[in-house]
Amino acid sequence: MKSLILILATWCGSGLAPVAPGTFGTLAAIPLYLLVARLDLPLYCAFLVVFSILACWVAGRAEALFGKHDAGQIVIDEVAGYLLTMLAVTPTVPHVIAGFFLFRLFDIVKPPPARQIDRQMKSGIGVVLDDLAAGAYACLSLHLLSRWL
Numbered sequence: 475m476k477s478l479i480l481i482l483a484t485w486c487g488s489g490l491a492p493v494a495p496g497t498f499g500t501l502a503a504i505p506l507y508l509l510v511a512r513l514d515l516p517l518y519c520a521f522l523v524v525f526s527i528l529a530c531w532v533a534g535r536a537e538a539l540f541g542k543h544d545a546g547q548i549v550i551d552e553v554a555g556y557l558l559t560m561l562a563v564t565p566t567v568p569h570v571i572a573g574f575f576l577f578r579l580f581d582i583v584k585p586p587p588a589r590q591i592d593r594q595m596k597s598g599i600g601v602v603l604d605d606l607a608a609g610a611y612a613c614l615s616l617h618l619l620s621r622w623l
Contacts, residue, residue, distance in 0.1 A: 476539065482528075482550055483536035489549035496581060499549025500574060503556040510557070511565040522557050526602060529554045534598025544592070544601045551605040555581060558609030563616060576615050580608035 481487075488502035489495045510521050529550045536548045544551075559577040563569050581604075584592055588607035591600055 479532055479535045479539065482532045483539075483548045485549045485553055489547040495546045495549055496552050497578060499552035500556050500578060500581075502549070503553040504570060504574070506553060507557055507560050507570070508565055511560065511563075515562055518561065522554070522561065525557060526554045526606060529602045530598040532598070533601040537598065537601070543596050548601060551602045552577075552581065554602055555605030555609035555612075558606055559612040559616060561613050563613075563620070569616065569620065572619060573612065573616050576612035576619075577609060580611040580615075581605060584608065585611060 484490055485499050485502045488498040491498040510518055513521060532550050533544075533548050536550075537543055537545060540547060556573065556577050559573045560569070563573060580588070584604060584607075588604045588611075591607060592604040594600070595603060
């Protein structure tokens with residue numbers, strides 16, 4: 475079980491990158507997005523909810539294994555955030571790239587309430603929720619950009 479938690483938490487090792495593990499984790503989320511992007515919207519939403527719940531559980535267990543809250547190696551939260559970013563987005567190369575950069579921007583800047591969630595919630599739920607908040611901002615931005623450009 476410990477091995478499975480580590481594989482999922484680091485998203486197949488992408489979180490073990492020596493620099494910018496969140497960026498590598500987000501890059502590693504793209505193949506999963508491309509796989510589930512084919513689902514009808516209600517199924518995509520259901521997958522996102524189930525994946526996010528799993529991510530909370532995995533992140534909480536991984537924190538115990540790494541001995542640190544929101545350890546850099548835990549990137550399953552970036553995967554959940556990127557999947558939310560890409561909600562109802564056509565899987566084109568420009569959208570995938572724009573979604574990647576928008577999510578990374580909002581994940582790094584952490585506008586409210588993401589920063590508050592990150593600082594105040596000390597569990598796997600907090601690890602994932604701040605990335606879901608960033609993903610919501612990125613999703614809204616991506617949809618607005620898609621309509622205007």
